[in-house]
Amino acid sequence: xxxxxxxxxxxxxxxxxxxxxxxxxxxxxxxxxxxxxxxxxxxxxxxxxxxxxxxxxxxxxxxxxxxxxxxxxxxxxxxxxxxxxxxxxxxxxxxxxxxxxxxxxxxxxxxxxxxxxxxxxxxxxxxxxxxxxxxxxxxxxxxxxxxxxxxxxxxxxxxxxxxxxxxxxxxxxxxxxxxxxxxxxxxxxxxxxxxxxxxxxxxxxxxxxxxxxxxxxxxxxxxxxxxxxxxxxxxxxxxxxxxxxxxxxxxxxxxxxxxxxxxxxxxxxxxxxxxxxxxxxxxxxxxxxxxxxxx
Amino acid sequence: xxxxxxxxxxxxxxxxxxxxxxxxxxxxxxxxxxxxxxxxxxxxxxxxxxxxxxxxxxxxxxxxxxxxxxxxxxxxxxxxxxxxxxxxxxxxxxxxxxxxxxxxxxxxxxxxxxxxxxxxxxxxxxxxxxxxxxxxxxxxxxxxxxxxxxxxxxxxxxxxxxxxxxxxxxxxxxxxxxxxxxx
Numbered sequence: 042x043x044x045x046x047x048x049x050x051x052x053x054x055x056x057x058x059x060x061x062x063x064x065x066x067x068x069x070x071x072x073x074x075x076x077x078x079x080x081x082x083x084x085x086x087x088x089x090x091x092x093x094x095x096x097x098x099x100x101x102x103x104x105x106x107x108x109x110x111x112x113x114x115x116x117x118x119x120x121x122x123x124x125x126x127x128x129x130x131x132x133x134x135x136x137x138x139x140x141x142x143x144x145x146x147x148x149x150x151x152x153x154x155x156x157x158x159x160x161x162x163x164x165x166x167x168x169x170x171x172x173x174x175x176x177x178x179x180x181x182x183x184x185x186x187x188x189x190x191x192x193x194x195x196x197x198x199x200x201x202x203x204x205x206x207x208x209x210x211x212x213x214x215x216x217x218x219x220x221x222x223x224x225x226x227x228x229x230x231x232x233x234x235x236x237x238x239x240x241x242x243x244x245x246x247x248x249x250x251x252x253x254x255x256x257x258x259x260x261x262x263x264x265x266x267x268x269x270x271x272x273x274x275x276x277x278x279x280x281x282x283x284x285x286x287x288x289x290x291x292x293x294x295x296x297x298x299x300x301x302x303x304x305x306x307x308x309x310x311x312x313x314x315x316x317x318x319x320x321x322x323x324x325x326x327x328x329x330x331x332x333x334x335x336x
Numbered sequence: 337x338x339x340x341x342x343x344x345x346x347x348x349x350x351x352x353x354x355x356x357x358x359x360x361x362x363x364x365x366x367x368x369x370x371x372x373x374x375x376x377x378x379x380x381x382x383x384x385x386x387x388x389x390x391x392x393x394x395x396x397x398x399x400x401x402x403x404x405x406x407x408x409x410x411x412x413x414x415x416x417x418x419x420x421x422x423x424x425x426x427x428x429x430x431x432x433x434x435x436x437x438x439x440x441x442x443x444x445x446x447x448x449x450x451x452x453x454x455x456x457x458x459x460x461x462x463x464x465x466x467x468x469x470x471x472x473x474x475x476x477x478x479x480x481x482x483x484x485x486x487x488x489x490x491x492x493x494x495x496x497x498x499x500x501x502x503x504x505x506x507x508x509x510x511x512x513x514x515x516x517x518x519x
Binding site: 047050051054055057058059060061062063066084085086087088089090091092093094095096097098099100101102103105106107109110113114170171172173174175177178180181183 | 355358359362366367368370371372374375376383384387388391392395405406407409410411413414417418421422425426454455457458459461462463464465466467470473474476477478479480481482483484485486489504505508509512515
């Protein structure tokens with residue numbers, strides 16, 4: 042393959058991103074028609090960026106769309122789909138990959154807890170660039186297709202529980218978001234702290250329902266505190282507020298790691314977590330959702 | 337949802353003119369492709385036209401699909417998305433704010449977050465996007481997901497178009513370097 046200048050590569054990349062104007066797009070398409078190597082570069086960018094579509098929600102088109110496609114490919118009568126013999130495939134992986142351990146029966150073992158706490162810290166430090174970009178996606182509502190016409194929006198399946206938190210935790214009008222996610226999975230819970238209303242919200246997004254007899258419990262972990270502090274059980278409307286945040290300085294709240302564990306139904310009986318965190322995240326300041334995109 | 341290998345199998349059958357395979361391919365992928373183009377076009381009627389054209393193109397060019405280069409769903413989504421971008425760039429007179437009243441559509445959309453598993457390729461890309469400055473992350477994501485032009489991005493970020501152009505170029509080249517790629 043011949044060497045292409047950075048300009049060519051950037052042009053191919055911007056074509057795939059979609060930001061070229063109509064004339065530039067036509068120019069790229071002409072170049073692709075006469076230069077196979079350039080086509081390969083453009084397609085590589087399309088495929089590289091195309092994985093982003095995994096994050097976009099599905100929307101069913103109307104049945105008439107298929108009728109029109111059938112007509113366009115020159116066939117009038119639908120045929121019954123022939124039974125297909127497909128290659129044997131392993132079943133597709135389902136659900137986020139979650140490091141989930143059975144709760145330990147006796148959680149009062151101090152040594153065991155401190156080991157576990159060390160692991161919590163390392164997971165917290167892995168709060169990575171991926172989390173940052175997921176927050177950016179959240180802020181442009183990739184997850185919440187509010188831009189869609191009414192009736193086309195996915196049915197909301199988030200569970201929202203609101204709890205009043207003590208005032209003066211964060212600056213007014215600032216919006217803080219933490220995506221709580223497991224290893225390798227998408228976000229399981231979204232934690233938001235609204236600076237203006239001082240409301241503290243946990244939304245269940247990708248997390249599976251808690252197993253029977255178990256509850257999800259939210260914890261605050263800080264370097265400045267000797268052990269994780271419970272922020273209550275996340276569950277069908279029975280979020281339990283505890284007078285915890287009011288006693289912490291803003292910098293503790295803002296810098297803390299928030300973690301979700303699986304506890305016995307109703308939450309930890311002794312104020313200590315009894316499993317490794319299955320989902321963790323940190324608060325990131327984000328902008329309020331924009332009202333309308335520029336057009 | 338079918339597995340990628342099943343989709344590859346179907347596309348190979350479509351390339352030989354197998355209409356039943358095409359119908360199965362459509363059934364397995366239509367909601368994803370429609371979700372992608374509707375987000376860009378924001379009008380149901382236009383989005384429907386676009387995926388009709390996209391599937392006709394998929395029917396006609398199935399023989400060109402190379403499973404060594406791309407996953408089948410990414411290849412199909414690229415065709416649909418390119419068509420959508422062409423439409424928004426060429427039809428700037430089309431007011432996308434004028435949404436037709438009452439979209440009479442039975443929407444049955446799976447929660448986009450539920451039961452999602454990110455592929456390794458997505459995680460790598462997100463890691464590289466996540467290393468950009470926060471504003472540039474948003475710039476890239478708005479460009480990709482919403483199909484915004486440089487002008488729209490410039491307005492959103494209250495910055496000159498030329499600056500947006502520079503940011504986009506720099507961001508894409510940074511992503512390329514982060515991914516460790518030559519082209």
